[in-house]
Amino acid sequence: MQMQYNQLGPGFGAYAMSAFRPGWLPSLLVLLLLPGLIGLGFWQLARAEEKRQLLAAHQARQLAAPIAIAELAKLADPAYVRVQLQGYFDARHSFLLDNRTRDGQAGVEVLQPFHDQASGQWLLLNRGWLPWPDRRITPTFATPDTPLRLQARVYVPLGEALQLQQGPQSSAWPRVIGAVKPDELWRQLGRAGLPFELRLQPGPGSLRVDWPVVAMSPDKHLGYAVQWFALATALLGLFVYLGLHNARETRHEPSHHSA
Numbered sequence: 001m002q003m004q005y006n007q008l009g010p011g012f013g014a015y016a017m018s019a020f021r022p023g024w025l026p027s028l029l030v031l032l033l034l035p036g037l038i039g040l041g042f043w044q045l046a047r048a049e050e051k052r053q054l055l056a057a058h059q060a061r062q063l064a065a066p067i068a069i070a071e072l073a074k075l076a077d078p079a080y081v082r083v084q085l086q087g088y089f090d091a092r093h094s095f096l097l098d099n100r101t102r103d104g105q106a107g108v109e110v111l112q113p114f115h116d117q118a119s120g121q122w123l124l125l126n127r128g129w130l131p132w133p134d135r136r137i138t139p140t141f142a143t144p145d146t147p148l149r150l151q152a153r154v155y156v157p158l159g160e161a162l163q164l165q166q167g168p169q170s171s172a173w174p175r176v177i178g179a180v181k182p183d184e185l186w187r188q189l190g191r192a193g194l195p196f197e198l199r200l201q202p203g204p205g206s207l208r209v210d211w212p213v214v215a216m217s218p219d220k221h222l223g224y225a226v227q228w229f230a231l232a233t234a235l236l237g238l239f240v241y242l243g244l245h246n247a248r249e250t251r252h253e254p255s256h257h258s259a
Contacts, residue, residue, distance in 0.1 A: 021243055021246040021247040023242070023246060026239055026242055026243075027239075030235060030236070030239045033235060034235055034236065037228050037229075037231050037232035037235065038228070038229070038232050040228040041225045041226075041228035041232065042225075044221045044224045044225035044228060045221070045222070045225045047216075047221045048218040048219075048221035048222050048225065049218075051214050051216070051217065051218045051221060052218045054213065054214060055213055055214065055218070057079070057080060058080045058213045061080045061081055061082065062080070062082070064081075064082065065082075066084040066151050067082070067083055067084065068083070068118060068119065069083055069084075069085065069116045069118065069119040069121060069123070069194070070118070070119045072154070072194070072196075077156075078154045078156065078196065079154060079155070079156035080153055080154060080155070080156075080213075081153065081154045082151060082153050082201070083151070083152055083153070083154065083198065084149070084150075084151060085114065085116050085118075085123070085125075085148075085149070085150040085151065085152055085198075086116065086117055086118055086147065086148070086149050086150075087114055087115045087116045087117040087118075087147060087148070088114070088115055088117075088144075088145075088146070088147050088148065089112050089113070089114050089125070089143050089144060089145075089205065090112060090113040090114070090115065091112070091143035091145060092173065093112065093113055093173055093174075093189055094110060094111065094112050094141075094143075094173060094174035094175075095110075095111040095112070095174060095175050095176075095177050095180075095185060096108040096109070096110060096111075096132075096138075096139070096174050096175065096176045096177065097109040097110075097126075097177055097178075097179075097180060098176050098177065098178055100129055102129055102131075102208060102210075105131050105133070106131070106133070107129050107130055107131040107132045107139075108129070108130065108132050108139060108176070109126055109128060109129050109130075110126070110127045110128065110129075110130060110141055110174075110207060111124055111125065111126045111180065111197070112124075112125055112127060112143065113125070113189060113191075113193065114150075114198075117147070121193065121194055122186075122191055122192065122193035122194070123152075123193060123194050123196075123198050124180075124182050124185060124186075124193060124194070124196070124197055124198065125150075125152060125198050125199075125200055126155070126180075126198065126199045126200060127141075127200050127205055127206055127209075128199075128200060128206050128207030128208045128209040129207055129208040129209075129210075130207050130208065138174065141207065143205070144204060144205050148204050150200060150201070150204065150205065151201040151203065152198040152199060152200050152201055153198065153199050153201060154196050154197075154198055155196070155197045155198065155199045155211075156196065157180075175188070180197045182194070182195045182196060182197060183195055199211060
């Protein structure tokens, strides 16, 4: 039996080589592209799971009672925790977070310092979105000038957001910014404050506050994963077809013998 296998082995290998000839260039392209396509598919699956966990955590904390600002320091992960505030806005200093859209309309989000009287700390409070249809005219908004009792939610971004190039920093207020970096904004204000962005809940002083929890849902990530895996499958199928087709064409080539 071993002798028969050894005798058939080389012949079988030669047959396999003659039956599948994709060529070196397609083979190289598949080696380069296939791992990347599969990797992107699994990356999208991981992102979908991350978003599911984030939404679950948000839902759980949405049902929890709001806590005082002083209790935030005890939390290892303050993301999406609801807090109770009592104090007043600093109406003289406002930041306009640029390039925010709602329903296809361009606008900004308004961030202002808020002094929490119970803790004695300054907070960076995002009051929500308002339209900015004409870039030549600074958007206007009113700021309550009396002490308020508010609820807000701590916002911790998942990662660095894409930031468009900003022009020279103006010394006038309000100031247009491209990203919320609390430590940098507190330095501009010349005061110390919590290193978080807090997003105001509907109530006194709020603008449009319908923020999505995540920019892309888990289902969209799953859809992208399916697309990447489909591309990988199509690439592999094309590679197999090409190899079989080239081998068949080679076997059918007429033989040329010298006379």
